Amino acid sequence: MNLIHRDVPPRAAWALEQAGIHPLLARLFAARGVRQAEELDDTPAKLLPPSDLKGAAQAAVLLADAIEQGKRICIVADYDCDGATACAVGLRGLRMLGAKADQVDYVVPDRAVHGYGLTPPIVDLVKAKRADVLVTVDNGMASHEAVHKAHELGLKVVITDHHLPVVTDQGTVSLPDADVIVNPNQPDCPFASKALVGVGVMFYVLLALRAELRQRGAFDAAQQPRIDALLDLVALGTIADVGKLDVNNRRLVSLGLKRIRSGRMQAGIAALFQAAGRDPAKASSQDFGFALGPRVNAAGRLAEMGLGIECLSCDEPNRALELAQQLDAINRERRELESGMRDQAEQLLESLMPEGEPPHAIAIFDPEFHEGVVGIVASRLKDRLHRPTFVFALGQDGMLKGSGRSIAGFHLRDALDLVSKRHPGLLKKFGGHAMAAGCTIAEDDFDTFEQALQRVAREGLDASLLARQISTDGPLEPQWFSAETVAALDSAVWGPGFEPPVFSDEVDVIGQRLVGERHLKLSLRVQGQVRDGIWFGRTEPLPAKTQLAFRVSLDEFQGRQRVQLMVEGMAEG
Numbered sequence: 001m002n003l004i005h006r007d008v009p010p011r012a013a014w015a016l017e018q019a020g021i022h023p024l025l026a027r028l029f030a031a032r033g034v035r036q037a038e039e040l041d042d043t044p045a046k047l048l049p050p051s052d053l054k055g056a057a058q059a060a061v062l063l064a065d066a067i068e069q070g071k072r073i074c075i076v077a078d079y080d081c082d083g084a085t086a087c088a089v090g091l092r093g094l095r096m097l098g099a100k101a102d103q104v105d106y107v108v109p110d111r112a113v114h115g116y117g118l119t120p121p122i123v124d125l126v127k128a129k130r131a132d133v134l135v136t137v138d139n140g141m142a143s144h145e146a147v148h149k150a151h152e153l154g155l156k157v158v159i160t161d162h163h164l165p166v167v168t169d170q171g172t173v174s175l176p177d178a179d180v181i182v183n184p185n186q187p188d189c190p191f192a193s194k195a196l197v198g199v200g201v202m203f204y205v206l207l208a209l210r211a212e213l214r215q216r217g218a219f220d221a222a223q224q225p226r227i228d229a230l231l232d233l234v235a236l237g238t239i240a241d242v243g244k245l246d247v248n249n250r251r252l253v254s255l256g257l258k259r260i261r262s263g264r265m266q267a268g269i270a271a272l273f274q275a276a277g278r279d280p281a282k283a284s285s286q287d288f289g290f291a292l293g294p295r296v297n298a299a300g301r302l303a304e305m306g307l308g309i310e311c312l313s314c315d316e317p318n319r320a321l322e323l324a325q326q327l328d329a330i331n332r333e334r335r336e337l338e339s340g341m342r343d344q345a346e347q348l349l350e351s352l353m354p355e356g357e358p359p360h361a362i363a364i365f366d367p368e369f370h371e372g373v374v375g376i377v378a379s380r381l382k383d384r385l386h387r388p389t390f391v392f393a394l395g396q397d398g399m400l401k402g403s404g405r406s407i408a409g410f411h412l413r414d415a416l417d418l419v420s421k422r423h424p425g426l427l428k429k430f431g432g433h434a435m436a437a438g439c440t441i442a443e444d445d446f447d448t449f450e451q452a453l454q455r456v457a458r459e460g461l462d463a464s465l466l467a468r469q470i471s472t473d474g475p476l477e478p479q480w481f482s483a484e485t486v487a488a489l490d491s492a493v494w495g496p497g498f499e500p501p502v503f504s505d506e507v508d509v510i511g512q513r514l515v516g517e518r519h520l521k522l523s524l525r526v527q528g529q530v531r532d533g534i535w536f537g538r539t540e541p542l543p544a545k546t547q548l549a550f551r552v553s554l555d556e557f558q559g560r561q562r563v564q565l566m567v568e569g570m571a572e573g
Contacts, residue, residue: 079300085237138198199237240293301372361457
């Protein structure tokens with residue numbers, strides 16, 4: 001593994017430190033592109049204005065008319081955490097802004113039955129709820145047929161989404177014929193944050209709606225509903241959807257975390273913290289990504305996302321806790337299922353790696369695989385092998401449903417596009433992003449898909465991209481090995497595009513032993529000081545002297561706190 005040190009512009013680090021930023025944080029922020037302290041200002045006034053988001057003002061007019069005229073609004077959500085939080089934000093926000101309780105409802109597709117997004121059968125479900133206005137959250141950009149059907153049934157359609165629009169074989173952008181589209185990634189949208197996720201888009205629509213209703217005299221600036229009360233949900237969805245943490249997304253997440261830490265959160269968020277055994281007073285972005293998000297996502301994977309939406313929309317603490325505990329139980333089931341599938345996948349991989357070296361890309365299928373967790377398993381295998389990976393399961397319709405995860409330098413959605421052009425008809429459906437994508441194929445076509453993906457990967461991946469590497473922040477000075485420093489690091493907002501700090505240093509290994517049969521407990525000498533360390537998932541012993549990449553955390557035992565190194569990797573050679 002190559003350990004690559006991040007470059008730290010000295011002038012930027014100095015400027016941040018002079019502005020009062022903790023010296024260590026100043027160095028870390030500068031290495032991640034922050035040049036001025038203003039970029040770290042998370043006051044609501046610093047958020048990008050909703051007026052910049054194309055379609056938001058038009059959506060606001062349509063929704064304000066619907067509220068005033070007593071029309072029924074139905075939200076169509078995606079079945080992941082971004083979709084669930086976006087739906088909860090929409091339900092709560094529309095009611096805060098004047099919609100009556102029975103005026104707003106929602107529909108969420110069943111992953112196994114309906115597939116992804118707004119489809120004609122989902123439109124039928126919306127119409128059955130006697131809706132007048134259909135609002136998508138976190139989906140809809142490819143739903144041409146469904147939008148057409150909705151119009152035939154007399155529905156107004158507002159698409160709120162963040163996914164890229166469909167591009168035809170001729171290279172032109174094809175948008176569904178919705179009444180309004182709100183998406184920072186649609187053509188000619190000037191909104192600076194293209195990384196806004198679905199829940200963020202819905203939040204901005206509500207900001208625009210509030211401005212429209214204020215202009216209509218529904219309330220004044222002093223009396224207007226506090227839409228910022230929904231930022232805990234926005235923060236959860238942004239991190240859980242692995243949205244890039246540009247300046248605006250960092251502000252949204254930071255504002256949400258501040259609310260949670262101060263005890264001002266939705267009952268469902270509080271219940272999820274309790275079910276996960278986490279302390280909301282110490283809430284971090286890692287809690288969203290590794291504790292709350294997976295529990296909400298589990299509902300969409302193994303049950304139905306209505307459970308997650310009900311939890312996040314519930315105002316009654318006892319009921320919210322009951323729902324959160326159900327989500328926790330489903331998540332435990334998900335982990336067991338995932339563990340079994342990973343074991344099966346490992347056995348299948350042996351046939352693909354006769355000499356121990358993985359091919360340029362991985363595609364595996366087993367009839368026993370569960371459709372709901374193929375994405376998680378693909379992610380785990382990608383992390384272990386450092387290869388683009390697709391995992392397929394048999395869907396209820398008899399087709400194979402694949403979920404893929406990629407590595408830096410290999411755009412997975414573009415790879416699928418190339419496969420589809422070389423093999424017309426092979427991919428029944430496909431879509432996604434650079435790092436995650438999905439597709440549907442016939443079972444008999446699996447071998448063809450695997451070979452086609454391999455060819456594209458061999459063409460697009462050279463040895464440098466296939467080599468594992470970790471970007472690190474260099475050594476951690478001895479004075480920063482403290483509980484106070486760990487707390488300062490944990491309180492900052494980290495995530496995709498603003499990765500959490502990983503340090504690296506030469507160490508002497510003075511003790512090592514296996515714990516729990518799967519983890520290496522370490523005693524390390526770092527810069528002359530003996531430190532505790534642990535390497536989760538590592539069983540092979542370490543050399544006496546080596547270079548390690550590590551995070552720092554607090555290990556609490558018998559009321560004592562000690563800084564612990566959590567090892568992420570080891571330099572080659």
